[in-house]
Amino acid sequence: MTRVVLLALDGFPNRAVSADLTPRMWDLVQRGGRAPAGGTTDLPSSTDPGFCSLLTGCRPPTHGVRTTSWRYARLPAWAGVETPRVPTIFDACRAAGVRTAAMVGDDRGLLCTESADLRWPPDGVIPPGTPLDAHGYPMNAAVLAHLMAAFNDASLGLVFGHLNEADTMGHDHGPESGAARSCYRATDRVVGDVLEALAPRWAETVVVVVSDHDMQSRNSSEPIDPMTSNARGWWDACIPDGGAALVHLLPGVDPRTAGEALERIDGVETCVTSNDSLAILGAKPGRIFAAPRYPAGGFHGAPLTARTVALVGGGHPAVRPIADAIGSRRPHLADWAPTIAPILGIDLGRVDGVNLLG
Ligand SMILES: [Zn+2]
Missing domain, CATH: 3.30.1360.40 (Gyrase A; domain 2)
Structure with missing residues (x-):
């Protein structure tokens, strides 16, 4: 049975994907493919609009999620909505009888995983005792444990994973800091564990690895008001x-x-x-x-950070044509859901993104 694994590395810079720093992802790319200059996302290049685009196949004017700022204050109506106003890929899977799992390092509604059959954190509530990063998100290892359980469940067609640590380290220490680079290296080891767990059913598997945005450091200029x-x-x-x-x-x-x-x-x-x-x-x-x-280290939102990781691998026959497609044309985050949908045999309805396989 075809299995699609969509792995999202929050705040992971595309430039960090390299033979030296991320050997496991690099190996995946050698056997699969990547968008060399990365994929794209809309402005603001921030977490919520990006994930809603990834998981709905629509862009912010359609799904309505315009900013990540709602975490600090309720949004006025002119600034959009806090959760997408269109169905997600999990809804489309549910309608088609394709079972899904979403294991995420973020407990908020923004990842719009309510319709997944298996969810962690359960009902979006982080269980007491879960190891948390400096921003209060579950550590990558905590998410990995639940991803591993999902990979052992042969009934699942789509498994979505979200690892947050790179975003927290980039914000706190800057994206080029030693601490962030150590985190990129450690995140690659987590991806390596995922790939190893997928190996027994590799021929049926499509693995897509993305990030939601890049990260940059501030210069000494005054903030813009x-x-x-x-x-x-x-x-x-x-x-x-x-x-x-x-x-x-x-x-x-x-x-x-x-x-x-x-x-x-x-x-x-x-x-x-x-x-x-x-x-x-x-x-x-x-x-x-x-x-x-302001964050002590890095930030995102600007055109410069509207660049995402975009890697594909796996032994499924769809992998080669996707690799060819993203090798020549930068995929938008909204393109992934309509590309995955026909592989899973589901119907997303009308979306803004395009099937990369044409
Ligand atoms: Zn993010």
Whole structure:
């Protein structure tokens, strides 16, 4: 029976995938393939929009999850929703009778795993005694134990795993720090354990390894505050998300003109006006948007960090054509669900992403 394993390494930089630092993933790539320049995601290049794109096959304007900032304050309606408003790949599997598991190092709804048949943490609640990282997320080893159990369950068609430690280390110490590099190396060993556990049914298996975003370090520039560059009063609220920010445009303001004004703010690289009231800003490399607090090391959100890991391996016949496809065209996070769907024999319905196999 075909088995798809989707492994997401939170905050893992594509540039860290190398023969020296990540030999197990490198070996997977040699036998499978990768997007050499990585895959892509939308702005803000942050966790929640990225995972919702990965697991729904839709992009933020459709699934509605625009920012990860809701963790610090309730989101106003103009800034989107907190969980996706479209079905997930787990819903589509359930409808088709394909059993799924989701073992994740994050207990929040953002990973939208409610419809998976097997879930850890159970009901999204981290069991007492679970070893946690510095940000309170389950350690990779804790997730791995539950992934291993899922690999022993031959009834599962899709197994989703999420490992968080690289994100925490990147935020706290910076993505190029010794601590982060040790974490990348250790994460690769966890991936190695996963690959070993998959070996007995390798010929039926597709393994996809992604990350949700890259990570960068700040330069010494002042944080960008769009609210202090608002001479004409065209916008009235800003929600920072690291190297990106959501800006609320007032009714009657021309989004194009406002977008041009927003793009002229020092440190802003790009402005995408998504609808009449929402503009999404992306900062230049090294720049961060003004926020109540900042990570000590790395951050994400900007165009620079909208780069994901994108690797494929396994012995299933679909692996070679996927490897060829991503070798020549960078996959968007939303492309993975529609690529996996036909392999699992499920119907996602209409989504924004494309099947990489055409
Ligand atoms: Zn993340």
